[in-house]
Amino acid sequence: MKQFWITFFGSIVGVIVGSVLTVILGIFLIGGLIGMAVEGARTETALPQTAMVLELDLRNGRLDSPSRSPFGFAEPLSVVDVVRTLEQAESDTRVAGIFIRANEFGMSPGVAEELRGAIAEFRNAGKFVVTHAQGFEGTSVTGYFAVSGSDEIWLQDTASFTPAGLASEVMFLGGLFERFGAVPQFEQFHEFKNAANTYTQSGFTEAHREATLSYMGSIYDTAVARIASDRDVSEDALRGIFEDAPHTAEEAQTFGLIDRLGHVIEAREATLARAGGQGSFINIERYAEQAAPAWNNGPIIALIEGQGAIVTGDAPVGAFGGEEQIGGDFMSENILAAADDPSVRAIVIRVDSPGGSAIASDQVWHAVNRAREAGKPVIVSMASMAASGGYYLAAPADYVLAHETTLTGSIGVLGGKIVLDGTFDRVGLNAETVSVGGEYATAFSASEEWSESQRAAYRSQMADIYDDFTQRVADGRDLPLERVLEIARGRVWTGAQALDLGLVDEIGGLRDAVDAARQFAGIDPDQAIRLRRFPTQQTPLEAFQQMFGVSADTAQTAARLNALMELPEVRAALEARAAADQPGIQMRSNASLPN
Template identity: 55%
Template sequence: MKQFWLTFFGSIAGVIAGAILCVIFVIFLIGGLIGAALESAAPSDAPALPGRAMVLELDLRTPRLDQPSASPFAFAEPLSIVELSQALERARTDSRVAAVFVRANTVSLPAAHAEQLHTLLARVSEAGKPVIAHAQGFEGGSVLPYFAVGGADEIWMQDSASFTAVGLSVETLFLGGLFEQFGVQPQFVQFHEFKNAADTLTQTGYTEAHREATLSWLNSIHDTALAAIARSRGADPARLRELVEAGPYSAEQALDLGLVDRLGHVAAARQSVLDRAGPNARLVDIALYHRQPASPAPAQAPVIALVEAQGGIVTGASDSGLGGPVIGGDTLADAIDAAASDAAVRAIILRIDSPGGSAIASDQIWDAVMRARQAGKPVIASMGATAASGGYYIAAPADRIIAQATTLTGSIGMYGGKLVADEALSRLGLNLDPLYVGGEFTLAQSPAQSWSEAQAADYARLAEDVYEDFTLKVSEGRDMPLARIQQIARGRVWTGAQALELGLVDELGGFDAALTSARALAGLSETQRIRLQRFPARPEGLEALQALFGVSLDTVQSAQALNQLLQSPQAQTLLREQARLQAQGAELTAPTETPR
């Protein structure tokens, strides 16, 4: 009995202690957010950038998004690929920037991110500014981290590390066998054989079509990576391929074979780049450099609108929740409409990083792009790591589509269905027993029973309608015969390089290429000052805090103003005098105003 009460009261004490810790954590979290909000809203007191001889430091070891997050917690995130593109392009012509130092990713990163970073670093190097990269090994078998820093002037590697950047691989988890064991029956339709997302639910391994498509885009990315590395390092492409694929190597072997340039720890590599930059050179984090931009363009400068689409596509509003960002059809369509109706906007860049999602929401965004074009605003689709299925759907009507050579795109197809769980539930002694009124299709999506012949036929017909509409709109957007689109679609994923050959994209390049294209379509010269404006405007600081917690903007601004007042020299003098008088038994008060 004594043990019971000890356990009982111990459990209660544990719950109370846990609750207290949670409350303390939330208080600190809110306090941190308020502090960050006040800091971003107040006049910047961040350390000023040095006037010259900056060495920008870029750490690629932390995963980063393609586009800046709209989350209130975005202040804690590393710069996105779009922001890095802007920062490194500015650094290329900024006389204050003497060099760039890069901490390499050691395992892997998205292929298109690696390609964009490679290109940006190579452009900085071509501008005569040394780019030094340091890796604590190239591990995990993937060539992509090596690809990302392959545009640097020098690649250092820690001498105790290894070089295993020998190729590319994917691992696909198939659930068909698991469902069979538990009595779950997957029922799906797919248009067509290459729309292999459904295969992971229905199969126990790769189908021939799935294997063919996957190996095709893997080879395309691998070829692009090796060709770019060879070009930047002045190596023979065939010889470089032979060397890379014959790995792994120790650090000393990688140095002897010319795969890296120097061995040493990160401190030595950092000092090396500082020495090359000059005696007064100073390291500056690239995020600080990006957040303290050069003089802004004049208010009357023409505007290039940037509309960002990141995540799965859903109906309704966009969101940046714990599950990652999603693209809401309402939010994105409204943003495109707002940009199209703004007289100052000369062109629209639609930046896409999406595997697809809702066909209905995709069509809603497609319609907004069409309206923008009809309003006379050129639309340039800029593809990030992925612009597939619905991600390609929303790009299709653009005036120009620009993708990285390694972007995963296409997947022009659709699939849908359900998991029938009646047998699985019955094994647990459960019975999901449906009742319905109305037409037979009422229960088509129910997990309680398999499709009847009529339901299966109706579902397939609806899915085929979506596929035909998708291919028709791609045909119209790309100005290609429908028969040709249907031949190359079939749900197949292509790389950007393959998509260029097929006519599904117009140009290979990153965000910088999209900006150049937007200028051209808007009739603006390369040297003309422009304003790049996000639609919708991204909430920052106080606005983000208000959106997260419902805190009144006036309340937080009043707190900020009070804080600034109390920090003034006059207020500090009064406070010190009050403390002195209180110590002598006196009190300092303001005179009372009498209403009259």
């Protein structure tokens, strides 16, 4: 009877709590819809017909491609869409220029390089670019690198100019695991495939340090060369300025790296004066929504985007704090859909990924090959990173472009587990494994270490995948296998280095990739084209309906998950778990983008 009443009242409490959570979620959704409606009402006002100055705020991070999350409407315009919007504005006679709020602390080198290229094209079209920074306070050169080609760079006179170079911090957990009795067991092909080092080592190995310093040095050299060209200073002088940081705003102006000193309001006033005094500022997000390009019946080039770790399946839509992912099913199905569409002349695949599942990477690789067999040229545009599995799926493409600062390569595989039996012992927890069948049935048990035969079998499995990976690169890039084996071994390269090695075909961004697709498809350079996303981008409401349906139970669960996922300890634990316990053999790079 006692248990009955406990169950009875527990059920009542559960219903009440669930109802409250449902109401809270409903309020959240209604508030979001109201906010969207207000924003929509605001943007319904027609754009001015003359002297618009676009506003672009780089102080917050941006995804490379639009989020698939139903909550993605809150995200700033993606890097891809910023590039496309600026390209459209180049021919818009109403747009006089752009006013940029600079990033103060640094960003991904690949993002900085893509934006710098878009700014250069915008200026070449006869539009002006004015940038204001409330300080370049971080030590990274990338925030300045993104805007160094502006017509005018303003700096608040009380701020500092501190770009000094690039830095990357790697956390090694080997000593921590040892202290708590955990045993990381990993196999990797080969010495430069250092993602496992985070768990097995307490510091840099010689190979890990060599590769990291090499790609960081390459990125730094690129940034110095491009900034020096933009600001008309010698590379040696610029290196000296960076290496002698920090500097005052006045010193930065003396060096020629800053044009004018003043507050943002003064920069805005000067920008409007430059537009003729009668202009108005228009947020780039608003412009992108309302200034849709004129329809044309030109040939179609498909744009398929993937960002984040590569996983099997569709990859759930990023929400509740989750990261964007590339689902093997989702991406390969869209590539095949574009290949089967008779109106599509070529396919551009945009990749921003450190890699992931070997199986899912191979699935996308196969789809790329099927598209080519169907007669559709496939062009890959690498963003900040297209490493390991991200490079695997790019290898068979007709043409591959990367930024000079893109991190790519990492041709190798790794996998393993962390044995926690010793850790359990220290807290009085006992986990025992029972099994039937062969010895390999317990290979992935977290409570017992590999036997010699299990390790050998696992390593043999990885060796087969490594052989497939390197052969696919050799075939796709038309390189001798012996050469691929020399430059593989899991090593990360920058796009500049990869070009010299034959791993990519050209240094360039998204617009260059579209131009390449046009050429491969035999489309006249002056003919208008249509760049069509596969799949078509969903509205927030469509994405929400796809994620949640209309079930009240699902809404209750979503509310609980949302609250749970916001806890910092839960987020940290999930990230560590996801990294250390990925099922299957991985084609993943943990090369950190320097900052």
